[in-house]
Amino acid sequence: MKKSIPQQVNAFSVDERDAVYRAIFERRDVRRDFLSKRIPQATLQRILKASHHAGSVGFMQPWDFLVIREKDTKQKVKQLFTLANDEASKRYRGAKGTLYRGLKLEGIEEAPINLCVTCTRQRGGPNVLGRSTIRETDLYSTCCAIQNLWLAARAEGIGIGWVSILDYDALKNLVGIPRPVKLVAYLCMGYVKEFSSNPDLEKAGWRKRLPLEQLVHYESWGRKNGNGTLKKVKNG
Amino acid sequence: MKKSIPQQVNAFSVDERDAVYRAIFERRDVRRDFLSKRIPQATLQRILKASHHAGSVGFMQPWDFLVIREKDTKQKVKQLFTLANDEASKRYRGAKGTLYRGLKLEGIEEAPINLCVTCTRQRGGPNVLGRSTIRETDLYSTCCAIQNLWLAARAEGIGIGWVSILDYDALKNLVGIPRPVKLVAYLCMGYVKEFSSNPDLEKAGWRKRLPLEQLVHYESWGRKNGNGTLKKVKNG
Numbered sequence: 002m003k004k005s006i007p008q009q010v011n012a013f014s015v016d017e018r019d020a021v022y023r024a025i026f027e028r029r030d031v032r033r034d035f036l037s038k039r040i041p042q043a044t045l046q047r048i049l050k051a052s053h054h055a056g057s058v059g060f061m062q063p064w065d066f067l068v069i070r071e072k073d074t075k076q077k078v079k080q081l082f083t084l085a086n087d088e089a090s091k092r093y094r095g096a097k098g099t100l101y102r103g104l105k106l107e108g109i110e111e112a113p114i115n116l117c118v119t120c121t122r123q124r125g126g127p128n129v130l131g132r133s134t135i136r137e138t139d140l141y142s143t144c145c146a147i148q149n150l151w152l153a154a155r156a157e158g159i160g161i162g163w164v165s166i167l168d169y170d171a172l173k174n175l176v177g178i179p180r181p182v183k184l185v186a187y188l189c190m191g192y193v194k195e196f197s198s199n200p201d202l203e204k205a206g207w208r209k210r211l212p213l214e215q216l217v218h219y220e221s222w223g224r225k226n227g228n229g230t231l232k233k234v235k236n237g
Numbered sequence: 238m239k240k241s242i243p244q245q246v247n248a249f250s251v252d253e254r255d256a257v258y259r260a261i262f263e264r265r266d267v268r269r270d271f272l273s274k275r276i277p278q279a280t281l282q283r284i285l286k287a288s289h290h291a292g293s294v295g296f297m298q299p300w301d302f303l304v305i306r307e308k309d310t311k312q313k314v315k316q317l318f319t320l321a322n323d324e325a326s327k328r329y330r331g332a333k334g335t336l337y338r339g340l341k342l343e344g345i346e347e348a349p350i351n352l353c354v355t356c357t358r359q360r361g362g363p364n365v366l367g368r369s370t371i372r373e374t375d376l377y378s379t380c381c382a383i384q385n386l387w388l389a390a391r392a393e394g395i396g397i398g399w400v401s402i403l404d405y406d407a408l409k410n411l412v413g414i415p416r417p418v419k420l421v422a423y424l425c426m427g428y429v430k431e432f433s434s435n436p437d438l439e440k441a442g443w444r445k446r447l448p449l450e451q452l453v454h455y456e457s458w459g460r461k462n463g464n465g466t467l468k469k470v471k472n473g
Contacts, residue, residue, distance in 0.1 A: 010431035013392045020256035021392040022287060025385050030292045051258060053449050056266045058401060060438040062447050067454040085370050092364045128328045131401045134321050138401050144380030149261050156249045156257040165294060165367045165374050177458040195246035202296040211298050213289050218303040222413040
């Protein structure tokens with residue numbers, strides 16, 4: 002990473018490249034310690050614009066964003082979380098159960114903004130370019146948009162937590178999302194004083210980060226680079 | 238964007254923030270004009286590491302990466318594309334059909350690296366935290382990892398194109414991806430001389446970018462900010 006790619010038009014400088022990596026490595030899934038500080042509308046717009054500039058299958062742009070600030074709505078969503086989480090926690094027993102129940106898994110009421118990101122699957126009509134072979138590519142595009150949003154927020158000093166322990170159908174009813182529109186993500190957003198150096202679940206000892214080399218294959222599945230030997234890769 | 242968030246630990250400078258936005262806005266889905274220049278292993282590793290540092294449901298890290306450089310494999314994949322694209326092109330008639338057949342939709346053989354990104358849905362066992370309510374969150378996590386990869390590549394001067402006009406099951410057989418592992422993306426990667434200012438499909442007049450304000454709702458679906466009036470939002 003000593004210098005820019007030679008001769009490329011509009012190459013990133015080393016500093017710019019490092020900033021992109023910084024956002025990627027310092028992005029966290031934030032569920033605690035949100036500050037009450039308001040997110041200015043202009044900042045929110047920048048973040049949403051970043052999300053909207055993800056690529057999408059057939060340039061379908063299937064996403065919508067629903068911004069929730071009202072306390073009453075957040076309280077109702079929190080109730081949905083509590084119901085779903087009581088159910089989910091039954092799956093863990095013994096030490097894992099104790100660990101699970103000690104985790105903070107949402108910041109619904111503390112975060113100044115809650116955000117629904119949806120995917121309108123009918124957008125663009127029946128023949129979206131590139132989607133006839135793989136129908137779910139519209140959902141994939143929406144997730145790419147979510148990652149843009151997450152990284153932009155990190156660069157703005159705003160933490161985001163994705164809450165999936167919720168009955169999304171009940172949630173859709175609550176905020177009036179039409180039945181054919183898919184709710185992909187429920188996000189809590191707010192400024193934080195600092196970002197944790199590691200994922201919360203890693204710090205809590207829930208799971209370890211996998212070594213990257215275990216996840217990279219060359220030419221065919223299970224084949225490792227250099228020596229050309231086959232090595233069995235665990236799916237566990 | 239005049240100054241950093243006050244008092245935040247490790248806030249991004251304005252320049253760093255702008256670099257993150259730059260990567261987001263200048264990332265393109267690249268299907269043409271790849272340079273033959275080799276991607277160094279160290280660069281590829283940085284990009285894959287960036288991908289691996291996406292958040293994942295329950296810290297599941299369900300992704301794997303299969304790097305393809307062999308010409309023979311690319312030729313076979315290109316044949317799969319041609320088959321799928323001949324079929325797909327039948328969906329478009331008249332002027333749209335002519336436009337479709339003039340589009341360059343893949344760079345399989347030209348790109349120095351083709352990359353499969355997969356999702357191993359069994360990883361982490363039957364009870365992945367946060368996944369009991371929404372099973373497909375593992376696929377969502379994988380797509381977030383893909384967006385990391387895409388942005389890191391842009392910062393490195395490397396273009397990526399996502400090819401979805403392929404029979405992914407035939408492709409899995411070709412490169413030995415086990416049946417229970419889901420192939421999420423087939424990507425073509427390579428240095429490019431420059432990145433297009435706009436998405437190819439927008440430039441070709443295939444579809445227009447939607448106005449962001451049409452996609453943002455406040456408090457409940459269809460409600461626009463400020464005046465509190467309800468406005469019907471098109472799903473088209």
